[in-house]
Amino acid sequence: MDSFWNTVAGAVAAILALWVLFAAALLLYGRRYGVPGLKSLLRLLPDVxxxxxxxxxxxxxxxxxxxGLWALLGYLLLPFDLIPDFLPVIGWADDVVIxxxxxxxxxxxxxxxxxRRHWRGSExxxxxxxxxxGTA
Structure with missing residues (x-):
């Protein structure tokens, strides 16, 4: 049962890492493309x-x-990864990249x-x- 919770924790960590990645991208590209408000930034993960x-x-x-979406979810929930999750930072990098x-x-x-038809967040x-x- 511990491996199940480790897997769930890894999936949650990967999702949070994606949120951090998107938030960082918003901040990095903000000047060039216009920064959404803080509320939009905080809502990005739930919206995605x-x-x-x-x-x-x-x-x-x-x-x-x-x-493809279900395969992605399955990969994130698998107990094994290309790079083990116990390695700090890079352990979750493979999940984020994939x-x-x-x-x-x-x-x-x-x-x-x-x-756009299925999006419920801010423009x-x-x-x-x-x-x-790469789809804009």
Whole structure:
């Protein structure tokens, strides 16, 4: 049972690391593209998680895309990784890199209009998210 909770903790850590990555990107690109408010920054992780849940369950999203989302979730929940999670910082790096690459492929398959249709967050956050995934 300990390995299950370690796996859950690793998945939560990967999701939080993604949030930190998106928040850092918002701050780094803020001057160039306009900084969303602090509220938008804090809402980024919940908005992304809501988007992923909606994409994984909506019937109008292509089956291949939904399978990709479920595969990403499965990978994040697996008890083993390319780089073990007990190594500080780099242990979670593989999860973050794979998650970002998977999101990039998923977002590209949907086109910005498909992502925008399911997005419930601020437009500023969506714009940065689309830029980060190369779909803007």
């Amino acid at each position: 998680l809501t988007l992923l849940r909606r994409l994984a369950t909506e019937k109008d999203v292509p089956l291949r895309t939904r399978i 998650a970002v690459l998977a999101l990039r492929l998923i977002f590209r398959s949907l086109e910005p209009e498909g992502v 500023d956050s969506l714009a940065v998210l689309l830029r980060l995934t």
